[in-house]
Amino acid sequence: MKLTVASSPHIRGNFRTNRIMLDVVIALLPALAVGVWRLGIRALGVTLVSIVTAVVAEGIYSEVVRRKKIARGESHVAKNTIADGSALVTGLLLAMTLPATVPYWLVVVGAVFAIIMVKALCGGLGQNIFNPALAGRALMLLIWPVGVVNYHAAGVDGATGATPLHQMVMHALPEESLLDMFLGNCPGSIGEACSLALILGGAYLVWRKVISARIPVAYLGTVAVMSLFFAKAGTPVEWMLYSLFSGGVMLGAIFMATDYATSPATAKGQIVYGIGCGVLTVFFRNFGLYPEGVTYAILLMNAFVWIIDRYTAPRRFGVVKGGAAR
16 A cells, blocks of 8 residues: 655645636626726726736746745745736735726835735735735725725716715715615725625625635625614615615625635634624724725734634534543
């Protein structure tokens, strides 16, 4: 009998990183198409700048690290990591959170920060603590807030308008109907306005078994329940629906909070994590400096993932409470 000794993992699935990333890109295409259709060619320009910058930054860093390892005589040097598609997805997700009016140079800054500082310097794909795309947006919003919240009014070239969330901060329901909100006929970022497109993308990812529905359902369910209690205009149900269809909560719940590297690995942990993201989102929306709370809610919960995984880990077979074996 031949005995093969190898490091973990010992059981491998059919999923490959580049295939997973391709599925994410496919799932985002409907929302991107709606964003380009309603905001114009500049939305496509912002998306391309973000993607190209992220891929180039990934390639440059990867080559520099590889050359240093080869120079030190290290074996099993990792190949260039562009092929796994993670940089492309990071650039695309960052663009989806931005308005079409954002300056191109600011997009470059956000993408470079996301790839180099948040992902690469933490050890690369799977080692980062925070979601790179959201961290890039958070930096842009913190230092250059005007460039990140200057939104186009839907269907009006060169004009800016208040988003539905800005109107809700004033304790008023948005001017747009719920149907307009659901279909994306309202001011907002490139990829966050059309809830229908995002839900279709999320359903595709669940069908492909790329993500589990636990985090999105727990996240959106928590936002829905809490919004009923924080209603400030209209009926509680109307306020709840507008809260779900406005801002980046759909994009965040489906595509950001489900990131493998920055979300819990356990089933119970994913539910706890989703609930935490929902609670913080509603809290930031009602008491924060900015009307949107998704970015900082998810980033804050990213920091607690290790604790959630630790206390929701399933009990090992044969081990009773207290750590003793049967």
